[in-house]
Amino acid sequence: MSIPARDRERADALRELLHHHSHQYYVLDTPEIPDAEYDQLFRELQALEEKYPGLLAPDSPTQRVGGKTLEGFAKVRHKVPMLSIRTETDIEASGARNFDARVRRELGLKDGDPAIEYVAELKFDGLAISLRYEGGVLVQAATRGDGEVGEDVTQNIRTVGQIPLKLRGAPPVLEVRGEVYMRRDDFERLNELQREKIARGAKNEKTFVNPRNAAAGAVRQLDPGIARQRPLSFYAYGWGEIEGGPAFETHYELLQALGRWGLPVSDRTVLAMGADELIAYHQAVGRERDGLPFDIDGVVYKVNSLALQKQLGFVTREPRWAVAHKFPAQEQLTTVESIDVYVGRTGKLTPVARLKPVFVGGVTVTNATLHNEDEVHRKDVRVGDTVIVRRAGDVIPEVVAVVPDRRAAGAAVFHMPATCPVCGSAALREEGEADHRCTGGLFCSAQRKHAILHFAQRRALDIEGLGEKLVDQMVDAGVIRTLPDLYRLGLANLVALDRMGDKSAQNVLAALEKSKATTLPRFLYGLGIRHVGESTARDLARHFGNLDGILDASVEQLLQVPDVGPVVAESIHAFFRQPHNREVIEQLRACGLHWEEGEPAARAPQPLSGKTVVLTGTLPTLSRDEAKELLEAAGAKVAGSVSKKTDYVVAGAEAGSKLDKARELGVAILDEDGLRQLLAG
């Protein structure tokens, strides 16, 4: 068949593009486009090559299973090739039906024949790894590489706390396969650290695009010392070579045996009869996806019987007995329509990317915060750019990277405005600070609006019905300038506003009246003092007992309050030294705001004050939040990571790298019973 020039050129262009992107992805760990986009290009090329076999070249990216090996690691030839898995393109329920129908057809089953038993698993979004145990001891770990030859990453894998160095009761030779991944919380913390390093001027540091990328980067990091600072997790889902040991008949039994031998296996793996139960699993996992502590990009279905697996065999490099059924992508491409600057309650200016609406991670995203000017420059986001947007779990959507070769010529570098976009006051960035702030204070109507909304919110003065629209109107009309003005409103002021009837106006006045009876913590929180959140407000109220004590407290006295450090103490002190803030407080009291006051709390003895505790793993009866609450009530500080300053690590089941770190640093390790004894003093 002759090949039209257009198709030949397109195939060449696709090959070029795919080579470029797979190099970025596999070798440099710096992808420039989301996976979904890569898959689409890949499928387009595959379709062209299927249509015109003459186009097929041996070096086509479609002819390779996985990535490429990185210079610097020894090569490992897999005894049993590490296969790829076919992806069901249909995201809807029919994906599971198509797979079941294919399997039944291959096995020669008819309509009335019994349903097939499957194992349904999560499709973890990380990096495939093969672990070789000999005599129960981990002797080698390898990446998949191209499926035939991978990289020897044993040194790095040994640093992963969840991967046992020794198994109990395993066969003499066991090659386990599974996924190394990074939990979302570990990923966020890692990027936080990276950002700090960059802010301190470290060269050659970068933030990671997503947990999978961070995990891949860590495993394939040439320096095991650096690899060990990147918290990784692991789930086993299969095996390669097995020699000796008991015989197994099903995939499920083998997974359970892996668990008994000491390997982490997911407790979300289930047996499913026929297509209906696969569909039910796909839907249930789809609903739970956001709440999982790690990213998944779909589910995997596998025929449970090993005999049937054998009978089904393979097509090219994909088994006929397994399929991946994906979920909507958590990363998408879109364009930046503008970069607006938003003014917050404390005057902080935040650049926000307004995006062409895009459906990602199950929601339509129209804007994403860019945090501050440095962040915009680090990612080099410009108006008109094509960007990768990520939304995973309940994490807010983020612009993770720009696609450099889709930038229009002449796209301008973003600069923070020198003046506040709302009030025109100077916008300044203080030495050593990342944020620009409007210097207008309560002269700035944006700050005034936020201050009033903050004061009125449910957790502060709880003024029902005083929402954003109403506050906007009142501030714009000049009816309200300061907080006490709220309590001087009359019916006439309110009904003069747009769309405000008699009844609604009366409701607002009633809500204002009701809010006058409040509590000291609510009042303090409502003032909007920088760094004073609800819990600090509660601590202050408990410590001092009454407002006057707080108004006149010195920085030293404020530092006596549990959890109040120098920055917070300074901020509180500075706030109350401002005459106009004192004036506002006096006027609010004069308007009738009141609360119960008391004496300074005689501090109950706190057995754990000054102690730092880290929680890891799952405790038998206490949830993590419960344990944290108990510890904090006893005066302890609960930290997220283990350091020399940690006094105790409380470890439960499936405790990971934090436990290793504790052992390494010689930090005291407790189980739940130990924790209870500690709390009891």
Ligand code: IVH
């Ligand atoms: S089974 C022969 N099960 O998805 C079947 N793979 O190409 C081999 N993956 O990168 C794969 N979760 O690492 C299997 N529960 C799971 C999986 C899983 C994630 C990854 C795997 C590979 C890709 C499949």
